Amino acid sequence: MLTIKNYYNIARSTLFQYVPREHLAVAVALSLGLVIVLASEQHNNTEIASTPSKNIPGLEIQGLDTQATPIAVPEVETIIQTVAAKTDTNKPIQNQPESPKWKEFTVQNGDNLSILFKRAGLNDRAIYELFSDAKDAKDLRNIRAGQKMSFLVENGQLHGLNYVIDNLNSLSFERGIKGFTSKEVTLKPNVKYAFRQASIDSSLYMAGKRAGMPSNLTMELANIFGWDIDFALDIQKGDNFKVMYEEQFLDGKRIGTGKILAAEFTNSGKTFKAVRYTSKDGSSNYYTPDGRGMHKAFLRTPIEFARISSHFSLNRKHPVLHIIRAHKGTDYAAVRGTPIRATGNGKIAFAGRKGGYGNCIVIQHGQGIETLYGHMNGFAKGMKTGARVSQGDVIGYVGSTGLASGPHLHYEFHVNGQVRNPVTVPLPKSIGIEKSELARFNETTRPLIAKLDQYKSSNRLAVAKTDNSN
Numbered sequence: 001m002l003t004i005k006n007y008y009n010i011a012r013s014t015l016f017q018y019v020p021r022e023h024l025a026v027a028v029a030l031s032l033g034l035v036i037v038l039a040s041e042q043h044n045n046t047e048i049a050s051t052p053s054k055n056i057p058g059l060e061i062q063g064l065d066t067q068a069t070p071i072a073v074p075e076v077e078t079i080i081q082t083v084a085a086k087t088d089t090n091k092p093i094q095n096q097p098e099s100p101k102w103k104e105f106t107v108q109n110g111d112n113l114s115i116l117f118k119r120a121g122l123n124d125r126a127i128y129e130l131f132s133d134a135k136d137a138k139d140l141r142n143i144r145a146g147q148k149m150s151f152l153v154e155n156g157q158l159h160g161l162n163y164v165i166d167n168l169n170s171l172s173f174e175r176g177i178k179g180f181t182s183k184e185v186t187l188k189p190n191v192k193y194a195f196r197q198a199s200i201d202s203s204l205y206m207a208g209k210r211a212g213m214p215s216n217l218t219m220e221l222a223n224i225f226g227w228d229i230d231f232a233l234d235i236q237k238g239d240n241f242k243v244m245y246e247e248q249f250l251d252g253k254r255i256g257t258g259k260i261l262a263a264e265f266t267n268s269g270k271t272f273k274a275v276r277y278t279s280k281d282g283s284s285n286y287y288t289p290d291g292r293g294m295h296k297a298f299l300r301t302p303i304e305f306a307r308i309s310s311h312f313s314l315n316r317k318h319p320v321l322h323i324i325r326a327h328k329g330t331d332y333a334a335v336r337g338t339p340i341r342a343t344g345n346g347k348i349a350f351a352g353r354k355g356g357y358g359n360c361i362v363i364q365h366g367q368g369i370e371t372l373y374g375h376m377n378g379f380a381k382g383m384k385t386g387a388r389v390s391q392g393d394v395i396g397y398v399g400s401t402g403l404a405s406g407p408h409l410h411y412e413f414h415v416n417g418q419v420r421n422p423v424t425v426p427l428p429k430s431i432g433i434e435k436s437e438l439a440r441f442n443e444t445t446r447p448l449i450a451k452l453d454q455y456k457s458s459n460r461l462a463v464a465k466t467d468n469s470n
């Protein structure tokens with residue numbers, strides 16, 4: 001059986017198998033999860049070409065003009081915008097905060113709050129004040145490379161702080177008479193449907209690129225069909241796909257892609273269809289049009305591209321305690337800040353500090369299954385006890401809190417209260433749509449599938465018209 005880790009590796013190698021030399025840097029950057037810069041690429045997308053080099057409106061918060069740079073998602077369109085902004089020397093840089101006292105910093109790899117504050121001319125006292133005054137300050141623990149942070153410093157004292165989490169979310173702090181207060185700003189984008197289709201010539205990656213799909217979307221497409229199609233061995237020339245997904249706009253400008261809503265993949269003449277559905281209890285998943293789950297109920301590993309540094313074992317010498325002690329989970333070594341994903345749908349039963357586990361999340365999945373994630377650097381936004389999560393959702397980031405000798409994820413899999421080896425435990429099959437929810441499922445998903453089909457046939461129509469005119 002294909003484990004998810006193998007699957008990711010295979011999918012990755014297949015995606016980039018036929019990547020020409022000039023794209024290699026892109027492939028490498030992608031596989032490292034870095035933001036890619038496609039400076040030398042030719043694009044005929046007029047929307048991109050006409051995008052002026054300036055900041056995204058709507059991200060101006062409390063007079064602070066923040067530069068909206070793509071962070072976690074390698075978004076082709078916005079990256080080009082960034083390149084344009086950098087190379088445009090005729091215009092003054094427009095993204096500086098209005099007041100010269102505001103200083104903006106980009107979080108670098110290996111940075112922590114202390115380092116950033118020092119860079120802004122502040123000491124740990126400012127951090128202490130912030131954390132003791134404002135509850136939201138704990139979100140600052142989740143800073144990641146590429147994010148922006150601006151400081152308003154006067155006479156060596158912190159007066160304001162703005163933390164841009166992503167294109168849509170930011171958190172700002174202001175010093176008042178009674179200390180710091182915080183304000184969360186979440187912008188709601190307009191969501192439109194986008195369609196793409198392509199026939200595979202060399203690789204899925206290239207086909208996706210030709211169709212104008214951002215690379216992360218191509219990866220998501222491979223994930224959706226990855227349980228049915230082996231992207232390393234099964235892909236053939238002439239295979240094709242169609243995909244309908246959300247595109248997010250802010251003030252008329254495209255700022256990113258949302259989820260794939262419906263997709264179709266034809267492999268060796270066999271067509272697979274998938275549609276996204278959010279159930280009554282709020283968990284989202286991909287299903288066949290007749291309501292069977294596309295995925296296994298669990299991902300084998302909670303981190304992509306990670307190495308197992310310590311296996312499940314009932315007698316192991318503990319690396320910190322140096323005593324023989326059962327290792328009730330699997331350790332995945334990864335760089336601090338690497339996203340950790342929920343391996344299955346469920347409800348967070350615990351999120352907080354838990355002894356040697358440090359920052360820890362426990363998810364209840366039903367069927368007597370619980371998963372545990374330990375030593376986290378911090379939790380992802382909204383991850384608290386009682387919150388619903390879907391398979392693949394980022395719940396937190398790799399760290400070394402608790403009893404850990406270095407940054408890694410400690411992952412446990414419990415069945416009916418017993419610990420099991422996460423690497424070998426038989427994973428239950430995904431549950432299809434329950435009978436009681438089938439009517440709601442059909443009502444929600446049929447229009448999506450119809451839209452995808454419509455797009456398909458209207459395209460064929462266009463082709464047919466061309467043929468008739470000859």
Ligand SMILES: [Zn+2]
Nearest residue numbers: 329330331410
């Ligand atoms: Zn461990």
